[in-house]
Amino acid sequence: MATLSPLLKQATPVLAERGEGVYLYDAEGRRHLDFTAGIGVTNTGHCHPRVVEAAQRQVGTLIHGQYTTVMHRPLLRLTEALGEVLPEGLDSLFFLNSGSEAVEASIRLARHATGRQNIVVFHGSFHGRTMGAAALTTAGTKFRAGIGPLMPGAAIAPFPQAYRYGWSEEEATRFALRELDYLLVTASPASDTAAFVVEPVLGEGGYIPAPPAFLEGLRERADRHGILLIVDEVQTGFGRTGRFWGHEHAAARPDVLITAKGLASGFPLSAIAAPAALMEKARPGSQGGTYGGNAVACAAALATLQVIADEDLVGNAAVQGARLNDGLRKVAADHPAIGDVRGLGLMQASEFTTPDGEPDAAAAARAHGAAAERGLLLLTCGAYGNVVRMIPPLIVTGEQIDDGLALWADAVADALG
Numbered sequence: 001m002a003t004l005s006p007l008l009k010q011a012t013p014v015l016a017e018r019g020e021g022v023y024l025y026d027a028e029g030r031r032h033l034d035f036t037a038g039i040g041v042t043n044t045g046h047c048h049p050r051v052v053e054a055a056q057r058q059v060g061t062l063i064h065g066q067y068t069t070v071m072h073r074p075l076l077r078l079t080e081a082l083g084e085v086l087p088e089g090l091d092s093l094f095f096l097n098s099g100s101e102a103v104e105a106s107i108r109l110a111r112h113a114t115g116r117q118n119i120v121v122f123h124g125s126f127h128g129r130t131m132g133a134a135a136l137t138t139a140g141t142k143f144r145a146g147i148g149p150l151m152p153g154a155a156i157a158p159f160p161q162a163y164r165y166g167w168s169e170e171e172a173t174r175f176a177l178r179e180l181d182y183l184l185v186t187a188s189p190a191s192d193t194a195a196f197v198v199e200p201v202l203g204e205g206g207y208i209p210a211p212p213a214f215l216e217g218l219r220e221r222a223d224r225h226g227i228l229l230i231v232d233e234v235q236t237g238f239g240r241t242g243r244f245w246g247h248e249h250a251a252a253r254p255d256v257l258i259t260a261k262g263l264a265s266g267f268p269l270s271a272i273a274a275p276a277a278l279m280e281k282a283r284p285g286s287q288g289g290t291y292g293g294n295a296v297a298c299a300a301a302l303a304t305l306q307v308i309a310d311e312d313l314v315g316n317a318a319v320q321g322a323r324l325n326d327g328l329r330k331v332a333a334d335h336p337a338i339g340d341v342r343g344l345g346l347m348q349a350s351e352f353t354t355p356d357g358e359p360d361a362a363a364a365a366r367a368h369g370a371a372a373e374r375g376l377l378l379l380t381c382g383a384y385g386n387v388v389r390m391i392p393p394l395i396v397t398g399e400q401i402d403d404g405l406a407l408w409a410d411a412v413a414d415a416l417g
């Protein structure tokens, strides 16, 4: 008898049988409030009827129109539809299956387009687990330890982690940009640097929103040195942060945008977007994949875009995100062990610390486990695993947010009490 490899590390013991909206139902019929959304994927909720209908229709028409062999309409239609929501000028798209693959594609594009090798990432970043993307990932030991040597050419600059430094956002931003300037005249000379790759909210690294001035500082340096600004919107895209794209909280237009997760409501699909003039510098055929731009995934993505627009999920993410942040702050006010509450839109987190301000992963794990016992599914993150994050589907109602907060308050009291 075969068994699943212990390589698989699962955050909860739930066996999910069925999903509907913000809920998952397990084998015993128990209902779980899913504030993980499949790691920020099921933005339209589990099995949104319009996504289901679109995918079912496509399954009976054409499942696999392999895109390096033949073209198919769902891919063409999706390209057109994404053109309506992408930042001005990012009018050329290439599709793959996962966030990591799209990150890899952006590295190739940046190296081809600039003729330079180095990619600068920011400490605490998560860009994926494939070997190129892993070289850009600094969110924790498990993503790097024992698998090297990783792809050369990745340089790491500080991300403005104000809470960790005990600084204001302004101080942290000033420090991070100064260190970046130093890096560009030392370890990664500007003339050798192809791109900055940045998350608008440091995701797996601890749910730390990039201060707008930081992203704007990157844009300014990118322009000054002919470096590309690649924004990894894999987790922050499609309304998650209360704007359609996470980078829209700052005045910093990306040269390349990476997207996946929320794009297709759970079907594997990712894309990179860039100006056509930039994409033309990539070598045709240098990217691809058997399943890239799968027809069913594209049909689901088209329906996803329509649901986001028709149900104003971006607006709802802003409103419910504020409600969630407010409630999390109230819980934190009763528990000094929650040292920080932060986030953008429906990407919110609580950071657990010991009385002397050190990361407290054990407390976070207890709160996470106590929440799961009460039927509230959450995830941890952060290099030390001491941050508990909430990423509900964007269809979540105020009442469901309040339900989640009540369960959270109870779980935290149990875990810390």
Ligand code: PMP
Pocket (backbone or CB within 6 Å): 039, 097, 098, 099, 100, 101, 103, 126, 127, 128, 129, 199, 203, 204, 232, 233, 234, 235, 260, 261
């Ligand atoms: N970039 C970011 C910002 C992510 O959050 C993730 C996934 N958590 C990835 C890339 C990698 O995506 P995937 O797991 O689909 O390869």
